[in-house]
Amino acid sequence: MIFKRYLVSIGLTITTVLIAPVQINAVKYEARAILARDVGAIAKKTVVRIESTEGSFGSGVIIGRSERGTKNIYTVLTAAHVVKIPSNNYKIVTPVPLNSPIGRKRVTINLDAQRNIKVIPNVDLAVISFESSYTFAIGTIGNSEYADEGSPVYVAGFPKPGKAITRIAFQFTGGMISSRLDESDSNPQERNNGYDLAYTNITRAGMSGGPVFDAAGRIVAIHGQGDRNNQTPGEETSVGTMTDEKTGFNLGIPIQSFLKYQPQASTIVGARIDKSPLNYQLNDRTFTIGTKNKKFTRKFPIRSEDPPLFDVTKVNEQSYD
Template identity: 60%
Template sequence: MFYRYLVPIFLIATSVIVSPPQVDAIREARAILPRDVGAIGKKTVVRIEAPNGSFGSGVIIGRVERGNRNIYMVLTAAHVVASPRLSYQLVAPRPLNSSPQRPKPRFEISARNIQILPRVDLALVSFESNLTFAIGTIGNSAYVDEGSPVYVAGFPQPGRAIPTVTYQFTGGMVSSRLDGDEDNSRASNNGYDIAYTSVTRAGMSGGPVFDAAARIVAIHGRGDRNIQTTVDTSSEFGGSVKTGINLGIPIQAFLKLYPSARTTIGVRLDLSPVNYLITDNSGTIGTSNKRFAKKLRTRNPDVPIVDVTKVDEATEE
């Protein structure tokens, strides 16, 4: 039963909020190429289908072992799995080391597999499998401020030009941090405190927002729309048009509600800052000025940069 695996969550409302562990100031995570971030997303992002034909996305963030069973944990937006009366289908990524022709496995998700978190639009979903799936790494959303590159991954609903359900990975940058805006007087925003320019569509709600080191720094779930006083009949939204700015819930909101995530559900954490000196075998990419590149390293240059982008590839039991 799912409630047996997530007992600590039921104590969230009355527990003391605990800050994430302090980060070693000289440790850095290496930024990687966008295509490599996208490949990690493809291994960890799931699709969650509702009986009415709508669906959302989510990301695998943990695994716990119960005997010879693997219980995988998916973080998504609560509104994706909001109705406890419905039975959902979770479409997982292809298992590690499997053939590209192998169909993606499906899992039945009911109310006992879903835990809605308080005060934010987040939910944990579990599924059981003896297959081995990749697990994403959680980063530190405190380092993701205005101008930071971010990527959103998920499965949007089919459109006119793309009539099939296809994994989409879009890049952009953080445009605003609403949790740091003193003029932001809204009493409740359901946790949606980070805004970015990445293109999103219906169906991508619940999908991860990655930083430049492929770590999960937010959960996507909302698109900003213009407020219009007159109805534009030419718009399919009746006058409400997307602005191009979208919003997510910083991952630190989840960690504050669930500080024991590392030990209880097998979450992988790397809360270090990003080093944006991106390299591959051909050398430095996007930084031709050596003096500028040197300035990017604000810490001890003799300390090796930690690569935290490799997903969990534990062997099958």
């Protein structure tokens, strides 16, 4: 009798183990915020200047790379008004190639407006393709749905020279999303060529077509307009801009507008897409103390009450050759 009870006990135990549900802990991937200077490094490697024969210029960002024989085919995303005159001859001044044998210099590439430029309908966007044997970095496309009010963003491009900065210089500025104009209570008929994101970054004429990066260095919008006191936004090309005073708010087209037009961007143009949410905190901070030959490194864990990695109320502006 005791032996039978023992067998029953074992049987119940085995049955319990067999029917118990298996719990699988799903890993949720999140992009990590990086320092502003690291986003700036991404921008400097991917942002291009677009020039025309009429003397105007704008900006753009490399978003894709594919291969054709021994050549690389690159895709640049910009604002359509930067390349709006088909009769003009346009050229791209690239970032410094990753495999440059000629020193740290940019490359100028002439474009055929009919063959290399395609305007996206119903929105102020255009894609430009160019061919090169050089290797350039490509920007990662993010998810503009996460770019809500208060999110830190960065704008990069090549603005028109001013009184103090008298030459064309790469500029990288910080700010935050101040408004989403595509909320459900807005009238679709009043949409302004797709400019649905407003932000506080400093921008100038010539930065039109440049990218808007999130805190992880992913492209979430294309910059193209500056709000002005006369309630008419001005296109930020380097000629023909309105002289009315800017309000400080600027506008960009969410990157999702491009992905709606080109949902297979990763396959068609070789784009890199990361739609994951953004985690604004790192796992740890590492401090290195000491001399070049003798260092002491210690990691400090970050707790949820720690302050943000950077202060988005301060403008981070840099210029390069």
